[in-house]
Amino acid sequence: MGETPHRSADAGTGGTRVTQSHEWPAGASARVAEAPVSTRSPGGTGLGGGGALPRNRKFGAERAFRGLTMAAGTTVLVIIVAIAAFLIAKAIPALRANTASFWTFEGWFPNDNPPTFGIGALAFGTVLTAALALLMAVPVAMGIALFLSHYAPRRLGNALGFLIDLLAAVPSVVFGLWGRDYLIGPVSDLSVWLNKYFSWIPIFGGDGPYGNSILLGSLVLAIMILPIVTSLTREVFLQTPTANEEAAIALGATRWEMLRTAVLPYGRPGIIAAVMLGLGRALGETIALALTLGSTYAISFNVLESGGNTIAANIANRFAEANDTGRGALIASGLVLFAITLIVNIIARAIIYRRREFTESAA
Amino acid sequence: MAKRVSASNVTAYYGGFKAIENINLTVEPKTVTALIGPSGCGKSTFLRSINRMHEVLPGARVEGSLTIDDQDIYDRDVDVTAVRRTIGMVFQRPNPFPTMSIFENVVAGLKLNGVRKKSILEDAAEKALRAANLWGEVKDRLAKPGAGLSGGQQQRLCIARTIAVEPQVVLMDEPCSALDPISTLAIEDLMFQLKDKFTIIIVTHNMQQAARVSDRTAFFSIEKTGDPGRLIEYDNTQKIFSNPSVKKTEDYITGRFG
Numbered sequence: 001m002g003e004t005p006h007r008s009a010d011a012g013t014g015g016t017r018v019t020q021s022h023e024w025p026a027g028a029s030a031r032v033a034e035a036p037v038s039t040r041s042p043g044g045t046g047l048g049g050g051g052a053l054p055r056n057r058k059f060g061a062e063r064a065f066r067g068l069t070m071a072a073g074t075t076v077l078v079i080i081v082a083i084a085a086f087l088i089a090k091a092i093p094a095l096r097a098n099t100a101s102f103w104t105f106e107g108w109f110p111n112d113n114p115p116t117f118g119i120g121a122l123a124f125g126t127v128l129t130a131a132l133a134l135l136m137a138v139p140v141a142m143g144i145a146l147f148l149s150h151y152a153p154r155r156l157g158n159a160l161g162f163l164i165d166l167l168a169a170v171p172s173v174v175f176g177l178w179g180r181d182y183l184i185g186p187v188s189d190l191s192v193w194l195n196k197y198f199s200w201i202p203i204f205g206g207d208g209p210y211g212n213s214i215l216l217g218s219l220v221l222a223i224m225i226l227p228i229v230t231s232l233t234r235e236v237f238l239q240t241p242t243a244n245e246e247a248a249i250a251l252g253a254t255r256w257e258m259l260r261t262a263v264l265p266y267g268r269p270g271i272i273a274a275v276m277l278g279l280g281r282a283l284g285e286t287i288a289l290a291l292t293l294g295s296t297y298a299i300s301f302n303v304l305e306s307g308g309n310t311i312a313a314n315i316a317n318r319f320a321e322a323n324d325t326g327r328g329a330l331i332a333s334g335l336v337l338f339a340i341t342l343i344v345n346i347i348a349r350a351i352i353y354r355r356r357e358f359t360e361s362a363a
Numbered sequence: 364m365a366k367r368v369s370a371s372n373v374t375a376y377y378g379g380f381k382a383i384e385n386i387n388l389t390v391e392p393k394t395v396t397a398l399i400g401p402s403g404c405g406k407s408t409f410l411r412s413i414n415r416m417h418e419v420l421p422g423a424r425v426e427g428s429l430t431i432d433d434q435d436i437y438d439r440d441v442d443v444t445a446v447r448r449t450i451g452m453v454f455q456r457p458n459p460f461p462t463m464s465i466f467e468n469v470v471a472g473l474k475l476n477g478v479r480k481k482s483i484l485e486d487a488a489e490k491a492l493r494a495a496n497l498w499g500e501v502k503d504r505l506a507k508p509g510a511g512l513s514g515g516q517q518q519r520l521c522i523a524r525t526i527a528v529e530p531q532v533v534l535m536d537e538p539c540s541a542l543d544p545i546s547t548l549a550i551e552d553l554m555f556q557l558k559d560k561f562t563i564i565i566v567t568h569n570m571q572q573a574a575r576v577s578d579r580t581a582f583f584s585i586e587k588t589g590d591p592g593r594l595i596e597y598d599n600t601q602k603i604f605s606n607p608s609v610k611k612t613e614d615y616i617t618g619r620f621g
Contacts, residue, residue, distance in 0.1 A: 154421075243458035247521070249419055251472035251528065252448035261471060265462035 087335045094328025102332070107297045108314065110329035111322060117329045119311070119336050121297045126310040126340065129214055129289065130282035132303065133221035138275055140222075141229035146259060148230075149237040161234060168227035176291035179220035180212075184292075187216045191304040206305040212294040214308040220288050225278035232277065236270030237263055269352045276348040283341055289313040311337040365392035365562045366432040366449075366531040368413060373429060374591070375408050378422035382408040384591035385427070388581055390532075395554055395563045397573035397600065400583035401615070405592025406566045409583070410534050413564065414450035415443050431531060448476065451530035455537040457517035459509035459524070466505040468520055472528035487527055495523035496553050515546020522553065526561070533557065535565040539572065551576050570616055574604050582612045 057063075095102060097115050105118025144164070148157040191210035198204040240263045248258040264271075290313035294306035311333045319330060369389040375382050383405035390396045398406040411417040412425045415436060429436050436446045459468045469488040470478070478484060488505070492498040497519045501512070509520050518538060525533060535554075539547040554563055554576050567573050573580055581597040596603065596612045607613045 241458070243454060243456060244460055246416065246419070246454065247458045247460065247524075248471070248475075250414065250416055250447055250452040250454075251475055251524070252444040252446075253475050254444055257475050261475065262460060265460070268462065 084338075087331055087338070090328050091332035091335055092328075094325045095332055097325050098329070106299060108318065108329070110326040115325045115329065118297075119333055121299045122309055122311045122314050122333055123336055123340065124299045125214070125293070125308050126283060126312070126337065128301075128303075129218045129221055129293075129308065129310055130279055132214065132218035133225060133282045134275065134279055136219065136222040137226045137229055137278060141226050141274075141278075142233055142271070144226075144230045145234040145237055146263075148234050150255065150259060150263065161231065164227045164230050164234075167223075168231065172224060172285060172288045173291075175220050175224050176288035179216060179288060179292045183220065184211050184216055187211065187213070187219060191215060195304055203301050203303050206302045208304075209306050210304050212292060212306040212308075214293070214303040217289050217293045217308055217310075218303075220292050221282050221285055224285065224288060225281050228281060229274050229278040232274035233267065233271055236267040236274065239270075240266045272348055272351055276345065279344055280341060283337065283344065284312055285310075286312040286316045290316040311340075365560060367392050368429070368431050368450075368532055368562060368564070370409075370413075370429050371427060373409065373412055373425065373427035375405070375412050375417055375425045376423065377408075377420065380589075381591040383412075383583075384593055386594050388594060388597050390562060390564055390579070392562050393558055393560070394578040395558050395565065395576050397577035397580045398564065398566045398583060399568075399570060399573050399580060399615075400592070400595075401585070402568075403588065403592070404583040404585045406581075406583045407536055408592070410536055410564060410566050411452075413532070413534055414447050414452055416447070416452060448472070448528055449530055450532040450534060451525035451528065453518070453522055453525055453533065453535040453538045456541050457514055457521050459512075459517050459520050461508070461510045463509055464506045465501050465509045465512070465520060468509040469523050469527050471524060476528065488523075491523040491527035492520075494526055494557070495519045496549060496556075497523055513546070515542050515549060518542060518546065518550060519553065522550070522557075526557070530561065532562040532564065535563065537566050537568060540568060547572070570604075574600060580604070582607075582609075582615065584611060584615065 094110060094115070098110070098117060099114040100107070100116035100118055102117070102119055104120050105116060106121045108117045108122075109115060110117045144160075148161055148164075152160065188211045191213065192208075194204045195206065195208070195210070199206075244262040244266060245258055248261040251261075253261055289310050293308045293310065293313055295309050295313070295317055296307035297309060298307065300307065315330045315334060318326065322330060367389065371387050373386040374384050386409055398410060400406050408417060413429060413436075415425075417423050417425055425437065431449065435441070436450075460471060463471065466485075466488055469491050470484045473484060473487055478487075489498060489502075492501060497516060500516060501507075501520075509517065512520060518541075522533075522538075539550050542550065551572065554565070557563060558578075565573075565577065577600045579598065580600040580603040582595045582603065583592050584595045585592050596607060596609045598608070602608075603612060604616055607616065613619075
């Protein structure tokens with residue numbers, strides 16, 4: 001690492017006096033022209049002259065800048081460690097006081113004496129709503145993105161893309177209120193219908209009431225992550241090299257075959273990244289789910305009946321009433337959410353990494 | 364496995380701009396025909412009209428008639444994807460699919476045609492790679508990425524991909540302009556072998572190359588910038604390069620303009 005910064009400093013200042021500016025910080029080489037003799041080589045003959053090479057500088061703009069960037073990089077690490085330490089320190093007393101199993105108990109009574117609370121149902125609800133939201137949003141998002149990038153006329157594509165970005169700017173509390181007060185009607189009707197004809201499928205079973213269900217929550221979530229997944233995948237699809245698209249077309253591919261042969265495989269890492277960003281948003285979404293879900297503490301695959309809960313929504317709903325142990329319990333649940341997102345990210349990285357040989361040569 | 368290509372009064376536009384005008388030319392089966400001329404004279408446009416790649420660009424269109432063995436490829440009832448399968452194309456820059464292995468690249472066109480059986484694909488891949496003089500170099504690493512090959516190998520991979528679907532005509536748009544002299548020579552040798560089976564039309568800026576590989580040469584030119592390109596002279600390569608009948612051709616091949 002030691003030598004590289006010097007070289008790039010040369011390139012940045014034009015590097016006209018290669019032999020001279022060699023070991024000089026970026027800002028200094030402009031001055032060399034005026035006063036080369038006195039500053040560079042005492043007793044020497046100036047530009048390109050003989051004499052001993054000057055010694056490396058101990059302090060200078062180069063080193064200062066390197067220090068600054070390193071400090072900035074370290075900040076990230078410090079913040080992460082600080083957050084983790086805070087979460088763990090606050091969570092441990094509450095976890096010690098918990099008289100039920102933190103992993104399997106289905107309920108949340110940390111304010112009682114003795115306190116009992118379990119993360120199982122919340123973690124399950126978090127993963128289930130996020131997964132359902134992805135299941136609904138990703139196919140639609142990719143469809144929109146492909147239409148915008150490869151089917152729509154350019155002007156229409158840009159206008160629609162702008163609208164999609166606008167959708168991303170709607171605050172999540174607005175989505176939550178809309179879901180709670182409006183979308184709940186059609187979703188209830190749909191739930192009744194699904195229950196009537198498809199109750200033999202376990203997820204559509206149960207006897208109601210319907211409405212504030214996992215279905216409603218994940219539907220709102222799906223609409224919320226749709227814009228980000230759409231605009232990211234659209235960018236990815238637009239980046240496919242024309243040469244590859246033409247190669248497919250020249251082999252006799254139809255438009256769809258061209259997308260399948262050239263565009264989708266090329267965009268695969270980008271698609272995964274977009275989906276993971278959407279999943280990240282879905283896992284962490286708080287207020288929209290706090291407003292739409294039924295806030296129960298049971299592990300159930302039933303998506304129609306009122307109920308369901310997520311870690312983030314539970315924190316929002318229960319924080320105001322929480323005592324010390326209650327707050328510690330909520331923080332412990334936050335730690336679990338942190339772990340879930342971490343695992344999701346690791347899996348995403350692993351998927352991208354697995355075909356790295358192909359994606360790197362693509363770049 | 365090789366067909367006659369004839370163009371009559373072919374005119375091509377990019378939106379309002381007329382790029383080539385009234386091109387009339389017939390290419391005999393199993394020959395190599397070189398299209399030469401200064402930049403912007405429309406030779407690539409003409410080449411892309413032959414397999415209907417020109418119209419892929421927004422606003423681009425072609426008038427006139429283009430036939431292969433008396434079948435009009437611009438006929439309303441003709442399936443455009445079938446035209447492109449019959450008339451393969453090799454591009455200026457090697458463009459293997461970056462996410463595919465060498466093997467997958469070669470059989471990409473066959474897969475588009477619905478061929479799924481592994482043994483057929485493997486046989487076809489070997490045949491195409493042998494025909495493209497690439498088999499010996501890649502036979503032990505067919506599962507490696509196609510984009511990991513050298514530029515010349517990539518271009519031969521693209522040629523293998525094109526001929527794997529067994530087209531009648533192979534179009535080459537400056538196939539060697541991004542390659543070093545040794546790779547260029549390899550491709551030129553390849554063209555010599557391929558013309559036993561295919562009709563080859565090649566656009567090139569390199570006049571020595573045109574003289575070396577082609578049987579017939581078509582010289583395109585423009586009056587001035589903004590004018591449509593026209594076919595100035597079309598004759599046996601030997602005649603064009605030794606005793607052209609048009610003054611402008613002579614000026615071009617002797618390096619007096621362009």
